[in-house]
Every structure is written in structure tokens, then in C-alpha cells.
Amino acid sequence: MKKALTLSFAIAMTLSLCACGSEKNSTQNYESNEPAVISEKLSPAEQLLEDIEGTYDELFTVICDTKYNQVWIDKCEAFVGKDMAESTAEMLKSSCTATLYGEDAVNAYTNSEDIRFDCYFINGVKQFVFNGSNISGIDNSGKKLFEHEYKFVKDFSLGGMMEGYLYETTDNDAGEFRYFLMMPDTPATTYHTEFRYGSDLNDLAEYNKGGYAYWLAAGIPVNCGEKMIEDCISLFVEENLSETSEEEEKPAA
Structure with missing residues (x-):
């Protein structure tokens, strides 16, 4: 019988929501009489902004829509079995759909098993x-x-657990949008993007304390199709449950 999954385990695994997705590349070969144009190679931070260009909705508002309930259940069943599939799916969704962050979350999560992340857009x-x-x-x-x-x-680290790129505007009226901490996720690699924004660099660097504690925004393109949504759910479930499944299959020492 499989062990029940705990929410604290899910939190540890979902700090990076879908960070290990495989990158998809497409190439096109054609002949041209036009002279080749050599473009300047972009830095990784510049390339990321090119790769995420577009308009984004909240990831978990989209993929947690009730019409995708069965998708979640089916993906979870492959790892935890039919009996636990539905409860595991709800646990995984709950781990990233809290509505508390910052000091309110720090004060509320006195028990590690209660910890959840707010992955919505704020402000x-x-x-x-x-x-x-x-x-x-x-x-x-x-x-x-x-x-x-x-x-x-x-380059900028979130709690020493996630590495990303820090961007800043010099506009004086930026307020809570002065800094953006962008993770390397893109729609082409992990079907979504992850980021933080704010005015305090010290707090942006901490995931479990300060003004942005237990908050990490996640977005999905507004023009995403059903396949991207299902692929995103599948990757999220796989990353969170595959290691647990492997541990359970190991023989006892």
C-alpha cells in the first residue's frame, strides 16, 4: 500500500513548479539567395525576455479550472494508484493556490504541514x-x-533553491514593480513562466520570510491551447510525484 503524501513534501517539491521540463526545439531548412545576416548573440537574460514574449494569465487559475479535474486525476493515478489519485490531485493543486503571502503567511504557517504557496498575481x-x-x-x-x-x-537566487535573473526599471514611479525576478521557465520548455516582482531586494531573495514569503507568481500564455494546459499539468504532477514513487519502490533496508 502506498504511503499517504504530505503537503509539506509537496511544498518542498513545488517551490519550482515545473522547472525540469525538456526543451522543445524546432528547425526549418530552406534555401535563400539573400545574404546571411549575422545577429549578435543574446545573453541568457536577454534571450529569456525574448522567449517569454506575450500576454499571460495566472497559471493556476487556468489549470485548476474544474473542467481539468479528470486530467489531474488521470495523471496522478499513474503514480499513486486509483484509490489515492483524486486526493493527491487536490493536494497538489492546494499546495500552490493559497491566498496568503508575506507576513500573513509566515504567521499562519506555524506548522510545516500547513505551508502552501500563493502562485497568483498580486497588487x-x-x-x-x-x-x-x-x-x-x-x-x-x-x-x-x-x-x-x-x-x-x-543573476539572482530565490532562497538558494531557485536561480533566476533580476531586472530593474529606473522609473521613479515603479513602486512594487521596480524589480522582476524571472525564473528560466518558458512556454516552449515548461509550458509556463515563473517570476516575482517587488520593491525590496532582500525580501525578494527569501521564499519563507519577508514581504513576499510563500509567494511565487506563475503565468501561462492567454493563447495557450488544450494541449499546453494538459502538458503543463502532466509535467507538474510528474515532477512532484515521480521521486515519491521511486522511493516507495525501493526495498526496505
């Missing part, structure tokens, strides 16, 4: 638009909340 943003070095946010009414140009500052 009134409904959608994010990434357009090269230009990042903007739109609210529920369709009004643009902010728009700034951002420049790569340095």
Missing part, C-alpha cells in the same frame, strides 16, 4: 504583458496598471 494585476525589455500589467477592467522598461541587473 491588482490580472494579466502581464512581456514585450522584450518592456513589461506591463493590466487590471480586471482592462486598464494598464503599469508599464516600464527593464534592464538586466544580475
Whole structure:
């Protein structure tokens, strides 16, 4: 009989939601009489902004829609069996759909088994638009909340567990959108993107304390299709449950 999964285990595994996805490459061969144009190679931080260009909805608002319940259950069943599939699916979804972050979350999560992550957009943003070095946010009414140009500052670590790129705007009115910490996830590699934004670098670097504790925004392109959604769910489930399944299959010492 398989052991029951704990929420604390899921949190440890889902700090990086889908970070190990395999990159998909496509190539096209053709002949041309035009002279070859040699473009300057982009840095990884510059390339990331190119790779995530587009408009994004909240990832978990999309993939946790009830119409995908059976997809979650089917993916979980492959790892934990039919009897535990539904409860495991709900546990995994719950681990990233909290509505507390910052000091409120720190005060609430006195027991490690209660810990959950808020992976929604904060500060009134409904959608994010990434357009090269230009990042903007739109609210529920369709009004643009902010728009700034951002420049790569340095490589940046989230709690020593996730490595990403830090971008900053020099606009004085940026407020809580002064910094963006972007993880290397892209729709082409892991079917989503992950990031943090704020005004305090020290707090942005911590995942379990400070003003942004237990919060990591995750987005999915607004034009995503059903296949991308199902692939994202599948990757999320696999990353969180495959190691557990392997551990359970090991013979007792």
C-alpha cells in the first residue's frame, strides 16, 4: 500500500513548479539567395525576455479550472494508484493556490504541514504583458496598471533553491514593480513562466520570510491551447510525484 503524501513534501517539491521540463526545439531548412545576416548573440537574460514574449494569465487559475479535474486525476493515478489519485490531485493543486503571502503567511504557517504557496498575481494585476525589455500589467477592467522598461541587473537566487535573473526599471514611479525576478521557465520548455516582482531586494531573495514569503507568481500564455494546459499539468504532477514513487519502490533496508 502506498504511503499517504504530505503537503509539506509537496511544498518542498513545488517551490519550482515545473522547472525540469525538456526543451522543445524546432528547425526549418530552406534555401535563400539573400545574404546571411549575422545577429549578435543574446545573453541568457536577454534571450529569456525574448522567449517569454506575450500576454499571460495566472497559471493556476487556468489549470485548476474544474473542467481539468479528470486530467489531474488521470495523471496522478499513474503514480499513486486509483484509490489515492483524486486526493493527491487536490493536494497538489492546494499546495500552490493559497491566498496568503508575506507576513500573513509566515504567521499562519506555524506548522510545516500547513505551508502552501500563493502562485497568483498580486497588487491588482490580472494579466502581464512581456514585450522584450518592456513589461506591463493590466487590471480586471482592462486598464494598464503599469508599464516600464527593464534592464538586466544580475543573476539572482530565490532562497538558494531557485536561480533566476533580476531586472530593474529606473522609473521613479515603479513602486512594487521596480524589480522582476524571472525564473528560466518558458512556454516552449515548461509550458509556463515563473517570476516575482517587488520593491525590496532582500525580501525578494527569501521564499519563507519577508514581504513576499510563500509567494511565487506563475503565468501561462492567454493563447495557450488544450494541449499546453494538459502538458503543463502532466509535467507538474510528474515532477512532484515521480521521486515519491521511486522511493516507495525501493526495498526496505
